[in-house]
Amino acid sequence: xxxxxxYFDLPEELIAQAPTQERTGSRLLVIEPDGQLSxxxxxxxxxxxxxxxxxxxxxxxxxxxxxxGQKHSGGKVEFLVERILDDRRVLTHIRSSNAPKPGVxxxxxxxxxxxxxxxxxxxxxxxxxxxxxxTALSLIEACGHMPLPPYIERAxxxxxxxxxxxxxxxxPGAVAxxxxxxxxxxxxxxxxxxxxxxxxxxxxxxxxxxxxPVQVDDxxxxxxxxxxxxxxxxxxxxxxxxxxxxxxxxAIGTTSVRSLESAATLSEGGQLAAYQGETDIFITxxxxxxxxxxxxxxxxxxxxxxxxxxxxxxxxxxxxxxxQHAVAQKYRFFSYxxxxxxxxxxxxxx
Numbered sequence: 001x002x003x004x005x006x007y008f009d010l011p012e013e014l015i016a017q018a019p020t021q022e023r024t025g026s027r028l029l030v031i032e033p034d035g036q037l038s039x040x041x042x043x044x045x046x047x048x049x050x051x052x053x054x055x056x057x058x059x060x061x062x063x064x065x066x067x068x069g070q071k072h073s074g075g076k077v078e079f080l081v082e083r084i085l086d087d088r089r090v091l092t093h094i095r096s097s098n099a100p101k102p103g104v105x106x107x108x109x110x111x112x113x114x115x116x117x118x119x120x121x122x123x124x125x126x127x128x129x130x131x132x133x134x135t136a137l138s139l140i141e142a143c144g145h146m147p148l149p150p151y152i153e154r155a156x157x158x159x160x161x162x163x164x165x166x167x168x169x170x171x172p173g174a175v176a177x178x179x180x181x182x183x184x185x186x187x188x189x190x191x192x193x194x195x196x197x198x199x200x201x202x203x204x205x206x207x208x209x210x211x212x213p214v215q216v217d218d219x220x221x222x223x224x225x226x227x228x229x230x231x232x233x234x235x236x237x238x239x240x241x242x243x244x245x246x247x248x249x250x251a252i253g254t255t256s257v258r259s260l261e262s263a264a265t266l267s268e269g270g271q272l273a274a275y276q277g278e279t280d281i282f283i284t285x286x287x288x289x290x291x292x293x294x295x296x297x298x299x300x301x302x303x304x305x306x307x308x309x310x311x312x313x314x315x316x317x318x319x320x321x322x323x324q325h326a327v328a329q330k331y332r333f334f335s336y337x338x339x340x341x342x343x344x345x346x347x348x349x350x
Contacts, residue, residue, distance in 0.1 A: 001218075001219050001284065001285060001316075002217050002218065002219065003214045003215075003216065003218075003219055003222075003303050004217070005316070006302065006303045006304070006307050006308060006311070006320075007303050008302050008320065008323050008324060008327065009302075010301075010302060010327060010333060011327070014327065014330060014331065014332060014333050014337075015151050015152075015332075015333050015334055015337070016332040016333060016334060016335070016336035016337040016338075017152055017153065017154060017336065018154075018159075018336055019159070019163040019164075019182070019336045020336075023163075023167070023182065023183055023184060023185040023188075024042045024043050024183060024184070024187075024188055025042070026041075026042045026183055026338045026339055027039065027040070027041060027042065027332070027338040027339070028040040028041060028042045028044055028045055028338065028339050028340070029322060029325065029326055029329075029331060029338065029339070029340045029341070030044075030048070030340070030341045030343075031314050031318060031319075031322055031340065031341065031342050031343055031345070032343060033343040035318055035345055037321070037322055037325050039329060042183050042338075042339060043188070045183075045188075045296065045339075045341060046188065046191055046192065046195065048294075048341060049192055049195055049197045049250070050195075050196075050197065050247065050248070051195060051196030051197060051247075052196070052197075052242065052245045052246055052247030052248075053197045053198075053242065053247045053248045053249070054197060054198040054199070054200055054238055054239060054242040054247060054248075054249055054250070055192060055197060055198070055199050055200070055250040055252055056199075056200050056201065056202055056235065056239070056249060056251055056252060056256045056259075056260060057166070057168060057178075057181055057199065057200070057201050057202075057252045057253075057256065058166075058178040058181060058201070058203065058204050058206075058252070058253055058255045058256050058259065059166075059168055059169060059171055059201040059202070059203055060169065060170075060171055060172075060173055060174040060178060060203050060204060060205050060206060060255070061165065061169035061170060061171055061172040061173065061174060062146065062147070062164060062165050062169065062175065062176065062177050062206075063081065063084075063137065063140055063141065063144065063172050063173065063174065063175065064140060064141060064143075064144030064145055064146050064147070064161075065080055065081040065082075065140065065144055065147045065175040066078065066079065066080055066081075066144060066145040066146070066147045066156070067079040067081070067108050067109065067140065067143060067144050067145070068108070068109060068145070069106040069107055069108040069109065069114070070106065070107050070110075071096070071100065071104065071105075071106055071107075072105060072106075072107065075096055075097055075098070076096065076097075077094060077095070077096040077100070077106050078094070078095040078096070079092045079093070079094055079095075079108075079126070080092060080093040080095075080147060080175065080208055081140060081144075081175060082123055082175060082207055082208055083173070083207065084136060084137055084140075084172075084173060085125070086136075087130075087135040087136060087137075088127050088128055088130060088135070088136055089117070089125060089126065089127050089128075089136065090126055090128070090136055090140075091123045091124070091125055091126075092123065092124055093122065093123060093124075093208060094124050094126075100116045100124070101116065102116055102118050103115065103116065105129075108139075108143060111139070111142075111143050112129060112130075112131065112139055112143075113128075113129045114126045114127060114128050114129065115127050115129065137172060141172075146160040146161055146164050147175050147176065147208075148160060148164065148335075149176065149211060149334065149335050150211060151334055151335075152334075152335065152336070163182070163336075164177050164182070164335070164336075165177060165182075166178065166181035166184065167184060167185055167186055167189070168181070168184075168189070168201070170201075171203050171230075173203075173205035173228070174204075174205045174206040174207075175205075175206065175207060175208050176206040176207070176208065176210050176211070176335075177206070177335060178204070178206060178252075178253045178255045178256070179253065179298045179334075179335045179336075180252050180253035180256075180296050180297050180298055180339060181252050181253055182335075182336070183339055184252075197247075198238055198242065200234070200235040200238040200239070201232075201235060202229065202230065202231050202232075202235055202255075202259040202260065202263075203228075203229060203230040203259070204227055204228070204229045204230075204255040204256070204258060204259045204279075205227060205228045205229075206227065206255055207225055207227050209224075209225025209227070210225075210306075211301075212225060213301075213303065213304065214303055214304065214305060214308075219284055219308060220284075222282065222305070223280070223282075224280040224281065224282040224305065225280065226278045226280045227258075227278070227279060227280075228277070228278060229258070229259045229262055229263070229276070229277070229278075229279050230259075230275070230276045231260065231262075231263040231272075231274055231275045231276070233274040235274075236263070236272055236273060236274050239260075239272060239291060240272070248293035248294055249291055249292055249293045249294070250293070250294045250296060251291075251292040251295050251296070252296050253296065253297060253298075254297055254300075254309050254310075256292075257283065257295060257309060257313075258279060258281050258283070258309075260291040260292055261281060261287075261289065261290060261291055261292065262275065262279035262281045263275035263291075264290040264291050265281060265290065266279070270290060271290075272290065272291050282305060282308075283308070283309040283312050284308045284309070284311070284312055285308070285311045285312050285315075285316050286312070287312040289312075289313065289344070293344065294341070294342065294343055294344070295310065295313055295341075295342040296340070296341050296342070297310060297339065297340055297342065298333075298334065298335065298337055298338070298339055298340070299323070299326055299331060299332075299333040299334065299337055299338065299339075299340060300333075300334070301334070307319065307323070310340075310342060313342055313344050314342045314343075314344065314345055315345040322340065326338075326340070
């Protein structure tokens with residue numbers, strides 16, 4: 001398939017610039033099991049959850065990965081930390097008038113210094129000069145700014161420290177939120193448990209590459225960025241028990257999909273097993289899902305790898321129809337936008 005097959009016209013005013021007043025205050029477009037489209041409110045999500053189902057959330061925690069600094073020569077520098085390597089070193093994107101050379105030191109927020117160690121493609125390896133008792137992560141958390149996506153055209157504020165973070169976030173490392181999870185508050189999670197459904201977690205530390213556009217025309221030639229995932233044995237056991245009881249696996253967000261399907265794809269025999277490591281899985285129409293039955297996700301960018309993933313589950317024609325419907329009905333798009341619940345369709349067109 002071609003990248004252009006996944007294009008749709010998105011009016012700029014539909015790109016959400018701020019969250020709703022309440023986490024559950026968004027709208028929900030449902031691709032029903034019979035293929036019909038239903039316009040709902042997000043609390044209606046509970047109506048689709050059955051007692052034997054399980055819901056798998058990504059418990060990564062967004063770090064305030066945007067740092068502002070200044071070279072000792074005076075030039076301004078902006079960092080977007082991509083990955084924490086250890087207590088002292090990180091991999092980061094750097095924006096400055098001139099790319100800093102190895103050995104250059106940069107003052108961050110007038111608080112501490114970092115030294116550029118070298119470059120690996122688009123990323124720089126940087127070492128923090130640590131005060132006693134501090135780590136790179138603790139300094140980032142103290143001085144950093146929440147890394148709002150590039151399509152949110154405002155500076156981050158106090159509200160984003162909580163709202164650009166899921167209520168169940170636990171493991172620091174992401175530079176972008178797993179946005180489908182932003183719709184859940186503690187009350188809704190408790191209602192899900194009271195209904196008899198189980199909740200489990202995976203970890204995928206979302207990198208800035210999630211916003212990288214597909215630049216090749218033939219999508220089979222696109223190479224995905226790599227991200228760190230962890231699927232623990234207790235999550236695998238939960239899913240196996242769910243399947244044995246005839247329940248369904250709901251993936252809350254595309255990151256949960258990529259984690260679960262990677263763990264199955266990379267294991268011997270193609271069966272879901274515990275996994276910890278890297279994944280660059282690219283899910284496109286024609287992919288046969290091994291674990292995930294139902295997907296909850298936000299609305300994604302035109303021609304993005306994420307709309308391609310949705311198309312793999314819902315079917316290409318139904319996905320594009322749903323997106324056209326969402327635009328016509330003025331749903332809110334992207335990270336702080338509305339949600340879509342995707343039931344799989346018969347892949348007759350594939």
